[in-house]
Amino acid sequence: MEKDNIDKLFDRLQGEFDTESPATGHQDRFLEKLAGHNKGSDSKKPVLYRWKYLSIAASVVLLLGIGWVFYNTTQQSRVPVETETQVAYPELEKTQYYFASLIETELKKIREEATTEDTKVIVEDAVTQLNLIAKDYKKLEEELQNNGYSKQLLNAMITNFQTRITLLQHVMEEIDAIKRLKKDDHEEIRI
Incomplete structure (x- = not known):
């Protein structure tokens, strides 16, 4: 009985399935991406670069904050x-x-x-x-x-x-x- 229902379902949906094949070279691109994720040293490289840039940005923000505090304390001594x-x-x-x-x-x-x-x-x-x-x-x-x-x-x-x-x-x-x-x-x- 279940097989009859499934058969009816397929008969009814015939022609609505996506039957197109992927573009040429799809499998090769997929395998390259898969191989790129498996490489440990290559995947860590962008993270290290990002970490360096974030460290530099944090240092600049810290220096600007210290300068602002120093400037305000010197200005407060001159407040009328x-x-x-x-x-x-x-x-x-x-x-x-x-x-x-x-x-x-x-x-x-x-x-x-x-x-x-x-x-x-x-x-x-x-x-x-x-x-x-x-x-x-x-x-x-x-x-x-x-x-x-x-x-x-x-x-x-x-x-x-x-x-x-x-x-x-x-x-x-x-x-x-x-x-x-x-x-x-x-x-x-x-x-």
């Missing part, structure tokens, strides 16, 4: 004071962005929580105080621009941000206290 402040500014900008977004988020939360007149007054007062502290921060920025980088100045700027955040936290605590007080008053009246 202004460059140090320019290096500090990207970190300062990241810190400013972090604190400013944190303050903005907290202020938004506080404004959402301020639903009564008492809490709205507290929030308005806090915004006024925040604006005053922000003006102080602008003065610190101007001083940084005029006098350059100093750790004391940067600490003062960070303390300014922390003061604003602390103020907002106190305002949030006051709003929560007012809400609890009103809730407690309403609960007492119901009893």
Whole structure:
């Protein structure tokens, strides 16, 4: 039964088989390639050449790297004071962005929580105080621009941000206290 199936398969596929013979000299070329792979010393020769070129290239890269490091260390000894402040500014900008977004988020939360007149007054007062502290921060920025980088100045700027955040936290605590007080008053009246 299997032979019948195979016979039918061959009958059906007749004329579709690749029956062309390879080009003349195919066997000779194949044997030459086969003989070339069997030679041990000839096949290692290109690898050795490649290894030599890679060694030379690695040496050149190493020398260039050492020269670059040497050049940079000699240039750093000549760096003026202004460059140090320019290096500090990207970190300062990241810190400013972090604190400013944190303050903005907290202020938004506080404004959402301020639903009564008492809490709205507290929030308005806090915004006024925040604006005053922000003006102080602008003065610190101007001083940084005029006098350059100093750790004391940067600490003062960070303390300014922390003061604003602390103020907002106190305002949030006051709003929560007012809400609890009103809730407690309403609960007492119901009893």
